[in-house]
Amino acid sequence: xxxxxxxxxxxxxxxxxxxxxxxxxxxxxxxxxxxxxxxxxxxxxxxxxxxxxxxxxxxxxxxxxxxxxxxxxxxxxxxxxxxxxxxxxxxxxxxxxxxxxxxxxxxxxxxxxxxxxxxxxxxxxxxxxxxxxxxxxxxxxxxxxxxxxxxxxxxxxxxxxxxxxxxxxxxxxxxxxxxxxxxxxxxxxxxxxxxxxxxxxxxxxxxxxxxxxxxxxxxxxxxxxxxxxxxxxxx
Amino acid sequence: xxxxxxxxxxxxxxxxxxxxxxxxxxxxxxxxxxxxxxxxxxxxxxxxxxxxxxxxxxxxxxxxxxxxxxxxxxxxxxxxxxxxxxxxxxxxxxxxxxxxxxxxxxxxxxxxxxxxxxxxxxxxxxxxxxxxxxxxxxxxxxxxxxxxxxxxxxxxxxxxxxxxxxxxxxxxxxxxxxxxxxxxxxxxxxxxxxxxxxxxxxxxxxxxxxxxxxxxxxxxxxxxxxxxxxxxxxxxxxxxxxxxxxxxxxxxxxxxxxxxxxxxxxxxxxxxxxxxxxxxxxxxxxxxxxxxxxxxxxxxxxxxxxxxxxxxxxxxxxxxxxxxxxxxxxxxxxxxxxxxxxxxxxxxxxxxxxxxxxxxxxxxxxxxxxxxxxxxxxxxxxxxxxxxxxxxxxxxxxxxxxxxxxxxxxxxxxxxxxxxxxxxxxxxxxxxxxxxxxxxxxxxxxxxxxxxxxxxxxxxxxxxxxxxxxxxxxxxxxxxxxxxxxxxxxxxxxxxxxxxxxxxxxxxxxxxxxxxxxx
Numbered sequence: 001x002x003x004x005x006x007x008x009x010x011x012x013x014x015x016x017x018x019x020x021x022x023x024x025x026x027x028x029x030x031x032x033x034x035x036x037x038x039x040x041x042x043x044x045x046x047x048x049x050x051x052x053x054x055x056x057x058x059x060x061x062x063x064x065x066x067x068x069x070x071x072x073x074x075x076x077x078x079x080x081x082x083x084x085x086x087x088x089x090x091x092x093x094x095x096x097x098x099x100x101x102x103x104x105x106x107x108x109x110x111x112x113x114x115x116x117x118x119x120x121x122x123x124x125x126x127x128x129x130x131x132x133x134x135x136x137x138x139x140x141x142x143x144x145x146x147x148x149x150x151x152x153x154x155x156x157x158x159x160x161x162x163x164x165x166x167x168x169x170x171x172x173x174x175x176x177x178x179x180x181x182x183x184x185x186x187x188x189x190x191x192x193x194x195x196x197x198x199x200x201x202x203x204x205x206x207x208x209x210x211x212x213x214x215x216x217x218x219x220x221x222x223x224x225x226x227x228x229x230x231x232x233x234x235x
Numbered sequence: 236x237x238x239x240x241x242x243x244x245x246x247x248x249x250x251x252x253x254x255x256x257x258x259x260x261x262x263x264x265x266x267x268x269x270x271x272x273x274x275x276x277x278x279x280x281x282x283x284x285x286x287x288x289x290x291x292x293x294x295x296x297x298x299x300x301x302x303x304x305x306x307x308x309x310x311x312x313x314x315x316x317x318x319x320x321x322x323x324x325x326x327x328x329x330x331x332x333x334x335x336x337x338x339x340x341x342x343x344x345x346x347x348x349x350x351x352x353x354x355x356x357x358x359x360x361x362x363x364x365x366x367x368x369x370x371x372x373x374x375x376x377x378x379x380x381x382x383x384x385x386x387x388x389x390x391x392x393x394x395x396x397x398x399x400x401x402x403x404x405x406x407x408x409x410x411x412x413x414x415x416x417x418x419x420x421x422x423x424x425x426x427x428x429x430x431x432x433x434x435x436x437x438x439x440x441x442x443x444x445x446x447x448x449x450x451x452x453x454x455x456x457x458x459x460x461x462x463x464x465x466x467x468x469x470x471x472x473x474x475x476x477x478x479x480x481x482x483x484x485x486x487x488x489x490x491x492x493x494x495x496x497x498x499x500x501x502x503x504x505x506x507x508x509x510x511x512x513x514x515x516x517x518x519x520x521x522x523x524x525x526x527x528x529x530x531x532x533x534x535x536x537x538x539x540x541x542x543x544x545x546x547x548x549x550x551x552x553x554x555x556x557x558x559x560x561x562x563x564x565x566x567x568x569x570x571x572x573x574x575x576x577x578x579x580x581x582x583x584x585x586x587x588x589x590x591x592x593x594x595x596x597x598x599x600x601x602x603x604x605x606x607x608x609x610x611x612x613x614x615x616x617x618x619x620x621x622x623x624x625x626x627x628x629x630x631x632x633x634x635x636x637x638x639x640x641x642x643x644x645x646x647x648x649x650x651x652x653x654x655x656x657x658x659x660x661x662x663x664x665x666x667x668x669x670x671x672x673x674x675x676x677x678x679x680x681x682x683x684x685x686x687x688x689x690x691x692x693x694x695x696x697x698x699x700x701x702x703x704x705x706x707x708x709x710x711x712x713x714x715x716x717x718x719x720x721x722x723x724x725x726x727x728x729x730x731x732x733x734x735x736x737x738x739x740x741x742x743x744x745x746x747x748x749x750x751x752x753x754x
Contacts, residue, residue: 008357107382108375110360141365145382154363 009035010114011099033114041095045088045234053210054088055234073210083217083227087126088207088234089118096233100205104148112148115232116156122230123158128201130193130225131160134216137168137186149203152232163190163200164216177209187216189223196224207231252277252367253333262323262333262388279367279386280335291329291394301325303499305392307459307516307543309334309350311381315390322390330394336387337372349389351377351511352538377511391514398457399501405451407444407480412579414751415445421573422449425549426458426519433525433552433561436575437584437742438708442553443473446521447480449551454484454501458518461503463510463540465527466679467491473523474504513543520544525552525561526701527679555708556701556738576742577751582717583743585710587703587736592724595692599631604638608724611689615670616643621663622670622687625706627695632672635691639672648672679705684713693723693732703735 008015010033032039048057052070066074073079090096103111123131133149141147153160167186200220202213207229217227254261254277263277301317304310315322325331338347345354353359353376364371366386373384383389411419418434425432426449436442446462453460462477464470467490474488487500489509496512507522520540544550557565564570578584592605599605604612608624615622624639626632629650636648645668649659656676662668663683675697688710690698698706703723710719723732746752 106378107373108360108378109362109373110375145364145366145371145384146362147365151362 009033009038010111011035011038011102038095041093043091043093043096045091051085052083053086053207053234054231056091069210073214079214079218082221083202083210083214083229086207086210086213086229086231086234087122088231089115089122090233092206092233092235100233104144104205107145109146109151112151112155115152119152119156119230119232120158123156123201126201126228126230127199128228129198130163130195130200131158132163132200132202132216132220133160134202134204134212135162135164135166135187137166139168148205152205153203160203161193163193163195164188164219165190177211185215185219187219189219195220198225200225200227202227202229204229204231206233206235208235253280253283254278262319262326280333280388281337281385288332288393289327289329295325295328295330297325297328297330297394299397302330302392302394302397304497305331305390306396306499307392307513309389309391309514311383312388312390314381330392332391332393333388334391335385336383336389337374337385346372348374348377348383350374350380350383350514352542353377354538355534380512396459397499400455400457401451401481401484401501402455403451404454404481404484405447406482407447409444411444412441414575414577414749415441415579418445418573418575419448422446422551423452425449425551425571426453427456429547429549431550431552431571433554433557433565433570433572434575435554435557435565435572437578438555438705439578439580439712440555440575441579442523443476446551450477450481450502450519453519454481459501459503459516460519460521461505461510461513461517461543462521462523463505463507464523465507467506469523470504470506477502477504507540510543511539513539515542515545517544517548519549519551521551521553523553524679525554526556526558556704558701559734562738574745576749577746578712578717580714580717581751581753582711582714583746583752584739585707585719585721586739586743587707587721587723587732589693589723589725589728589732589736592691592726594726595724596631596726599635599638602638604635604642605691605724608689608691609642611722611724612639612642612670615687619669620687621666621668621683621685622689623709624670624672625688625690625698626672626674627692627697629674631692632674636672639670643669645669646672649676650674651676675702681709682712683709685716685719686710686712687720688722690723693725694727694729696729698729698731700731700734700738703731704738707735707739 012035014035016032016035045054045056049055050057050067050070052066052074055067099111102108131153133147133153136144136147150160164187167188169186202216204213207213213229213231217229220227252263254263260283298317298321301321304315304317322331326333334349336349338349339345340347340354346356346359347354351374353374355376358374358376359372360375362371362373362384364384364386371384371386373382377383418436421432422434422445434442434445450460462473464473470488470490474486478486481502484502485500486502486504487495487498489496489503489505489512491506491508520543522540561570565572590607592607595605595608626635632648632650636646639646647659647668649656649671651674653659659668659671660681663671686709688706690703690706693703707721710721711717725732743752
């Protein structure tokens, strides 16, 4: 059974006017999920970015190719080189904040469909041996009813491997950068995989300080893998 | 044998799985499944076909707080701040039931969300659920109240509701006109006997006062009453008036973001949207502005309001402009209706004039106000007469605002998402603004004592019959200024315009026949 007839915008619920062009009539182009107004509120990350974390270039850079945050990470012996590179797709603007809140905290699973094409496109360009979503702890997973990162991949039809699992801890979003880094590693490795010489692409929804991703990467890195990451949003 | 102890370590129970033995069904919160019990033995609620519901045990000492919390609602387990142990005791004694969040209709053609009654398949989405480890559907219509998916149980109170009575609770000093008194008696009769009543009262007839006596009667009989209205502003305004009229009765007002949503009260004043929180809750439901968005548009809200009522209940609809279908039903006697054709100040309703103003869109795009409207505005400016000008769309209005501001500095515009909307309306009331351009938001409820109104593009489809009657109803509200000008500027007359004018003329005629107006 097919449950979606997309005549209303998936986000704002307004009825969408169907655009009839020769192309859509003859070729049957993909149906749009969002109305034009909502679609226009997305800001893709484009142009010059930090070569490390994928944030849009701004005054914080001075003359370096990487931003000050990344410089801090890379000068720390413990974290140096753990995460090769992060790529983010969207800017964290107000619209995105609302959308993510509705998706993640209200639990509106099907909003993941909005990002499917973007994620498919992005992973196609990248090379990797394993694609690994950042896991949730069992408790959090149960509370939400789904893992928001896995759902992004499932909806985009991308196969992933659950190499990591996570122990329960307090919510990341309530902590400062220092607290996040200091906290002991909540990620554990699924020993069934041999990671030596492999390249792993970690996937997460938001890159904020980079602490979560680096902690996950560290586990993989110490087992011999090289790690880069793809996140939906760079905040 | 159930081992309850681990429950006390849980912050809150998120959801239940059920263990079915021969004579009992035991709810198990998920984390307990970790305590060495095999997952296969536990089923999500929808897999249990013959849920066993015990008879109500009259000797059981039930919790009054739990009763007040649950009565008339269907709640998620995490919304109920009582221990699962206590809840399940009530289930075992027949006071509470677990019901599945979704149900198949009997013909198996529809899925019904048990909380908001949605059956529209496009509002059910599929997800891979980490709770029951299979594909689940969830309802997107009511997701702002927490997700209800196929495997989610809801809690309902099935035993008796709490008893209360508030005799002689009305403290209202005002006097009703003979006609208002008649309407009030109709309301009392409906509340006592049950059934439907449509109170068709023109804008400015004094609807609220006509409800007081009926509500007093209902409350003294221990009936639970809800008043639903489409807009938050009106909820707040009504709450104030009812709290003054019924100072000793607990009253709860509900709207998006209100803090009172978990308290019980015999009298509830709510937005139509918030009605979806209730289930078999009310003996009397009064629905204000039945014709207004969103009640008339949104099928879900109609279902939800039906669900919010008890089986034997009374419904009173208030409207200044019932839909065409309802008007027909009134004419043919199919609908129980009481008509108040006159305002309380006994003056006729101002009748709209139609004025053709050519292709006004084109004029505006060219940077010109249609000349006839310009004349009309000049007249108001000359007399220093306050006015509203209604526009069909925001974009056009924003485009036109600078043009109007060249005519007079005290002209502003307002629309639904305008952050300073309240302030601008207040400035209008204080006389600091002369003319306010507006979209449909000011069509209802805003009362300014001496006002003229123009509609630009009255032929646009956003201006329905009822919208036009409401807009016309802004004029001549105050007994000191019972007359005022209402003009529809148009580029072609529509059926809605004709019907709106006819409705107003007919109301005046009726009022004259009954001797309800003086001029």
